Amino acid sequence: MTVSEIVAEMVRDNLLVELGQGDSSTRGGRKPTMLQLNANFGYVLSFDLGFNYIDVMMNSVDGLIKSFEHHRVGELSIDDRLAFIVAQAHKLAVPDQTVHGLLGISVAIHGIVDHNKVLYTPYIDFKGKDIAQILSSELNVPVSLQNEANLSVIYQRDFESREKIDNLVCISIHKGIGAGIIMNNRLFTGIRGEAGEIGHAIVYEDGGVSRKRFKSIEEYCSEDSILKKIKEQTGLSELTRDDIQTLYYDGNEIVGDILDEFCYYMASIIYNTVVTLDPAKVVINSNLIADIPELLDIIRTDIPFLTEDKTQVELLANSRYATLLGGVSLIISQVIDVTPGEINFPNTIGRSLIKAS
Structure with missing residues (x-):
């Protein structure tokens, strides 16, 4: 043909x-x-299954955001989460406004995903359930699961990269740390979906390499670890990212020292990524750094480079919605049968919701 x-x-x-x-x-x-x-052809839904929240986004098939909702759900069981997704899909149904109605669903998982199945997550017990198959049978549409960091790098490739970038890494720093990897314009996940699980990389403390003394990089750089350290060292039991931002700009020395250490380790992570994968660009998905942009400048300064041709290091635009929009691209590519990496959305789509909020 x-x-x-x-x-x-x-x-x-x-x-x-x-x-x-x-x-x-x-x-x-x-x-x-x-x-x-054709925006009226149909719509897709994307869900982000966080530790204690579920985000929901509806998009027309051209990628335009139709709605977004953030739900604090606490530590719901997987069965209750599945019931919530099904209920949301029915609540948001608009079959009379499109030709084909709901076309597909994407689900962001904060853990390891391989062949559309959840292999590991530290936050939610999936009880070995094939949630893609369960949701697909319930709603009669295709369902795609993918790791949260992988969806962030898909967002960067399909919404933000105006120039052609064949090799790209997005490092996501939230409750945990992960990296989404694009190689030759395709998502690289490894043999078992474990590629990019850099938060589990080992860091040895001073004093030797005894197996009793190693920690993972997440223990130094995740948002949870930063909050824990600041709470312990300041005696402030209730802290949010907004509080950290305020303390930092107020010149709090404890917070400044902890964030300096965070920047040092982040620079090390990026350096190791660069010398391992040699990407054209490294993008950081971090609400903490988005709140305190000066941290990015410190990180850039701390990164050593082997050559004069330095890898670009940037903050991911639109980090609040990047994971969901990556899921939108993933499922739209599937339902219209386009090879992932060959579809590109205007970056104004990713920012339309922010302007409307």
């Missing part, structure tokens, strides 16, 4: 709509027909 025949079929199926003719190239010839995804 030729490209023209494929396009004609997609237009007949209402997946694409014609916008009219574009400008001819500098070489002349026939004016091209401009096409775009």
Whole structure:
């Protein structure tokens, strides 16, 4: 089948709509027909299963955000979480407003995912359930599971990268630490989905390499570890990220020292990533650094480089919604049968919700 025949079929199926003719190239010839995804073809839902929250986003098939909800759910069981997802899917149903209604669902997992199954997560007991199969049977749509950090790097590739970047790493720093890896424009997850689990990398304390003295990098750099250290050293039992931001800008020495140590270890993580994978860009997904942008400058200063051609290190734009939007790209690519990495959304889509909030 030729490209023209494929396009004609997609237009007949209402997946694409014609916008009219574009400008001819500098070489002349026939004016091209401009096409775009038909927003009324259908919609997708993306869910982020956090430790004590579930985020929900609805998007039309062209990627435009239709709604977003943040739900504090506490430590719900996996059965209750599945029931919540199904209830949300029914509540948000808008079949009369689109041609095909709900097309698919993506679910962000804070743990290891392989072949659409959850292999490990430290925060939620999935009880060995095949949640993709359960949700797909219940809602009669395809369901894609993916690691949270992997979805963040998919967001960076498909929403934010205007230039072609074949090799890209996104380091997510939240309750845990993980890295999403794009190699040759494709998501790289390893043999068992464990690629990028850098939060479990071992750091030895001073005094030797006794097995009794090692810690994981998450014990130094995760948001939980930062909060714990500040609470212990300041005696403040109730702390939020906003409180850390205030204490930092007020010149609190304890907070300053702890965040300096955080920056040192983050620089080490990035350096190890660069010398291992040699990506074109490293993007950091961190609400803490987004709250205190000066930390990024400190991290950049602390990173050693082997050559003068330094790897770009940036803060992920739109970190609040990046994971969900990565899931949107993942499931849209699946339902319209486009190879992941070959679809690109305007970066204004990712920011539309922020402007509306």
